[in-house]
Structures are given as C-alpha cells and as structure tokens.
Amino acid sequence: MTTPLIAVAHGSRDPRSARVVAAAVSALRARRPDLDVRLCFLDLNAPTVDQALDAVVAEGHSSAVVVPMLLSSAFHARTDLPAVLDVVRLRHPHLQIQQADVLGQDPRLIDAVRERIAETYGGAENPGLGVILAAVGTSDPAANDRIRLLAESVVAGTPWSGGISCFATSTEPSVRQAISTVRGAGADRIVIAPWFLAPGLLTDRLSHIAEKCGPGITYAATIGSHPLLIDVMLDLYSLALAALTTHHELSA
Structure with a gap:
C-alpha cells in the first residue's frame, strides 16, 4: 500500500x-x-x-x-x-x-501569483501597475513580516511599479491604506493579488472595500488549482x- x-x-x-x-x-x-x-x-x-x-x-x-x-x-x-x-x-x-x-513561501507560488496578475491584464508588461498582495493577517508578527517580504518578491524582476502587502483582518496595512500608498508612489493602475488558495468571505471583503476606493483597481484570481x-x-x-x-x- x-x-x-x-x-x-x-x-x-x-x-x-x-x-x-x-x-x-x-x-x-x-x-x-x-x-x-x-x-x-x-x-x-x-x-x-x-x-x-x-x-x-x-x-x-x-x-x-x-x-x-x-x-x-x-x-x-x-x-x-x-x-x-x-x-x-x-x-x-x-x-x-x-x-x-x-x-x-515556496518561490513557485510567487510565480503562480505573478501569472494570476498577468492573466488579469492579458500580459506582464504594465510598467504603471502597482501590486498589492492581500493576505489574511495573523497574531504572529513574524508571519506578517514574511508576507510583506513576499509582496516585494512578487514584483521583483518585473516592470511593475512596486508591490506592498495588505491584510484582510485587523493587521495593518489595510487594503485602503495599501491602495493609498501605491497611488502615492505613482501607480496609475492597481491590482490586488490574493495570497489565498480559494475565494471566500475574506477575499470578498477585500474586493468590496477596493471597489469603494476609486477607479483603476482590479482583483486577480486566487492561486486555485x-x-x-x-x-x-x-x-x-x-x-x-x-x-x-x-x-x-x-x-x-
């Protein structure tokens, strides 16, 4: 067996x-x-x-x-x-x-997230694109810090304008704060990339908040299968x- x-x-x-x-x-x-x-x-x-x-x-x-x-x-x-x-x-x-x-934080999952972002825009060549990696957030500061580093890894080696993290729970930055930061850094378009395997209540919460933060924001698919x-x-x-x-x- x-x-x-x-x-x-x-x-x-x-x-x-x-x-x-x-x-x-x-x-x-x-x-x-x-x-x-x-x-x-x-x-x-x-x-x-x-x-x-x-x-x-x-x-x-x-x-x-x-x-x-x-x-x-x-x-x-x-x-x-x-x-x-x-x-x-x-x-x-x-x-x-x-x-x-x-x-x-397997690097291959970072590649998977990059592909989900590229699928959202029909390709990877978007130099004005700001990326927000959205995760759950935990009570463990070290785990949250790793997510922040992952957001930088997602945009490393791409033409995208920059990447930061946000969290769906009470951990900061919130999605609103992250959107404000990315816009302040000069991004003319923003994609929120879920660090989630599957959609659910938390990803819906993030997308609903993002919809209220103005135009130019899209939401990539989860990692899925x-x-x-x-x-x-x-x-x-x-x-x-x-x-x-x-x-x-x-x-x-």
Missing part, C-alpha cells in the same frame, strides 16, 4: 472555497493517479482531519502523510493541526503520521514521506 497523502484545507462557510480546494486536489490526483490522495478540513467542512485518518486506518494503512494546504506557518499549522494529529495518534497508536511543511501549487504539494509529500521512512528505519 502506498502511504496516503492527506490534504488538509482550512475550511470555510463559503461553498466556493471548498469547491476550489477540491478542484486543486482533483488536479493532484490527475497528476499522480498512482497516489492515494484524500481531502479533509480543519473546520467548517467535512470530512474532518480525524475522520479522514480514521478511514485510512479502517482501510488497513499503517502510515499517512498530512500536507497542510496552508500558506502561513501560523496558529493552524503550528498548534491546531498538530493537536488534532496527537489525538489521532492516541486513538491509533500503530498509525505513523508525518505532518509536512506548509505551502508557505494552479499547476505550480500541485508541484509544491507533491514535493512536500515526498519530503515528509522520506522523513517518515527514515524515522521508521531508525526506530525498527
């Missing part, structure tokens, strides 16, 4: 989110039909993480690799998901579970599987 890849998404009350995440997982299955890939959610959608792992055990598997479909190594990745996995380990002590790293996302997930699975195998050999 191959070790299943358990893709763990955040979950949302917005049905679009689950549909887009499911499409990404379907694309992963199409890329690797030999791999047992299962989707589950941390909250608000089913199946839950423990339900997915219970099913793995019921089908006779002795190991699983959990790949968080999360873009930030914040509370959900560092605390919430590990706590769920610890409970599952207590219930199934013979099941080996390896949590992979988050999608995080971009082929580079699939590449990253498969690589994270492979790294975690290698770590799981090494640990098993050392403890044998």
Whole structure:
C-alpha cells in the first residue's frame, strides 16, 4: 500500500472555497493517479482531519502523510493541526503520521501569483501597475513580516511599479491604506493579488472595500488549482514521506 497523502484545507462557510480546494486536489490526483490522495478540513467542512485518518486506518494503512494546504506557518499549522494529529495518534497508536511543511513561501507560488496578475491584464508588461498582495493577517508578527517580504518578491524582476502587502483582518496595512500608498508612489493602475488558495468571505471583503476606493483597481484570481501549487504539494509529500521512512528505519 502506498502511504496516503492527506490534504488538509482550512475550511470555510463559503461553498466556493471548498469547491476550489477540491478542484486543486482533483488536479493532484490527475497528476499522480498512482497516489492515494484524500481531502479533509480543519473546520467548517467535512470530512474532518480525524475522520479522514480514521478511514485510512479502517482501510488497513499503517502510515499517512498530512500536507497542510496552508500558506502561513501560523496558529493552524503550528498548534491546531498538530493537536488534532496527537489525538489521532492516541486513538491509533500503530498509525505513523508525518505532518509536512506548509505551502508557505515556496518561490513557485510567487510565480503562480505573478501569472494570476498577468492573466488579469492579458500580459506582464504594465510598467504603471502597482501590486498589492492581500493576505489574511495573523497574531504572529513574524508571519506578517514574511508576507510583506513576499509582496516585494512578487514584483521583483518585473516592470511593475512596486508591490506592498495588505491584510484582510485587523493587521495593518489595510487594503485602503495599501491602495493609498501605491497611488502615492505613482501607480496609475492597481491590482490586488490574493495570497489565498480559494475565494471566500475574506477575499470578498477585500474586493468590496477596493471597489469603494476609486477607479483603476482590479482583483486577480486566487492561486486555485494552479499547476505550480500541485508541484509544491507533491514535493512536500515526498519530503515528509522520506522523513517518515527514515524515522521508521531508525526506530525498527
């Protein structure tokens, strides 16, 4: 039996989110039909993480690799998901579970965001374009600082006029503040690029605020089932599987 890849998404009350995440997982299955890939959610959608792992055990598997479909190594990745996995380990002590790293700041996802921006404008040659990378925002200042650096990475090597971040929650800068800053720096057009896998209530909030900030602002698509996302997930699975195998050999 191959070790299943358990893709763990955040979950949302917005049905679009689950549909887009499911499409990404379907694309992963199409890329690797030999791999047992299962989707589950941390909250608000089913199946839950423990339900997915219970099913793995019921089908006779002795190991699983959990790949968080999360873009930030914040509370959900560092605390919430590990706590769920610890409970599952207590219930199934013979099941080996390896949590992979988050999608995080893989350069390929920056490339995916650039492509979403280029798709919005029909190409990348827009020297007057200001880019705002919109993320959730967390209580972890270091995680927010990484998003700010990512915004600079998005525009690096492009003709675009500049890039900054904004946050959908109470973290500053807000989308209004970011729009004001980018306009003040001379951008004649602005694109808001979501650092989100899928649309949902937060991306809607950002776009609705942006609509009230005047003309010349567009909203790029989320990362969605971009082929580079699939590449990253498969690589994270492979790294975690290698770590799981090494640990098993050392403890044998």
